[in-house]
Amino acid sequence: LAVAPDGQPHAAWIERNGNMAELRYADRSLGGWSAPLSLFGEYMPADLALSPGYRPELAVDGAGSVHLLWRTWPLGNVYYGLRSMGGGWSFYLVGSGLDEDSLPRLAVDAGHNAHMTWHQASGPRRDIYYLRRALDGQWSSLENVTAGDPYLLSARDPAIGVDIAGTAYLAWENGVGFFAARSISGVWSTPAPVLLSTLEFSQARLAVGADGV
Numbered sequence: 410l411a412v413a414p415d416g417q418p419h420a421a422w423i424e425r426n427g428n429m430a431e432l433r434y435a436d437r438s439l440g441g442w443s444a445p446l447s448l449f450g451e452y453m454p455a456d457l458a459l460s461p462g463y464r465p466e467l468a469v470d471g472a473g474s475v476h477l478l479w480r481t482w483p484l485g486n487v488y489y490g491l492r493s494m495g496g497g498w499s500f501y502l503v504g505s506g507l508d509e510d511s512l513p514r515l516a517v518d519a520g521h522n523a524h525m526t527w528h529q530a531s532g533p534r535r536d537i538y539y540l541r542r543a544l545d546g547q548w549s550s551l552e553n554v555t556a557g558d559p560y561l562l563s564a565r566d567p568a569i570g571v572d573i574a575g576t577a578y579l580a581w582e583n584g585v586g587f588f589a590a591r592s593i594s595g596v597w598s599t600p601a602p603v604l605l606s607t608l609e610f611s612q613a614r615l616a617v618g619a620d621g622v
Contacts, residue, residue, distance in 0.1 A: 478490075576592045
């Protein structure tokens with residue numbers, strides 16, 4: 410669920426329909442909820458369970474554009490959807506081959522830029538990836554935030570937040586919690602531990618104030 414600046418709520422969910430998994434969307438006006446719209450469907454055996462905690466990511470920016478990010482099972486493809494105010498939907502394949510437990514996350518800043526993240530394995534490593542779509546439709550290159558760090562071999566489950574200036578913040582787990590930030594035109598800071606503990610850290614959550622705190 411996401412609420413637009415004008416107070417209009419929007420909802421998105423995955424609905425099973427036999428051997429199909431469908432992404433559905435609806436919004437609410439003064440007259441009530443719209444009829445659910447099926448935006449995407451993929452074959453998914455009825456006995457295949459969705460990953461715990463799975464949900465499509467949904468955000469509405471200040472111009473009223475609706476942003477969606479979700480993944481498919483069992484292929485692990487990542488799709489981004491955009492509907493501008495008064496327009497139709499556009500869809501983009503932005504990732505593929507995700508781990509079974511990798512859940513993409515989405516945040517939209519005040520400049521209407523969409524920021525996306527997920528974890529993905531390659532050989533002996535599991536790394537955190539980041540992608541951005543600007544208001545003008547330009548895509549950033551896919552960035553490996555943890556690449557080259559010899560200690561971050563099992564980075565997973567990123568959370569993402571943005572501030573009013575478009576700076577992106579990431580938090581994730583790799584035994585303990587880690588954090589990195591990137592300005593809209595800069596590069597990623599060196600990943601730093603958030604909490605040093607002998608206990609296993611899991612399921613990072615992140616909130617960012619307008620001042621970047």
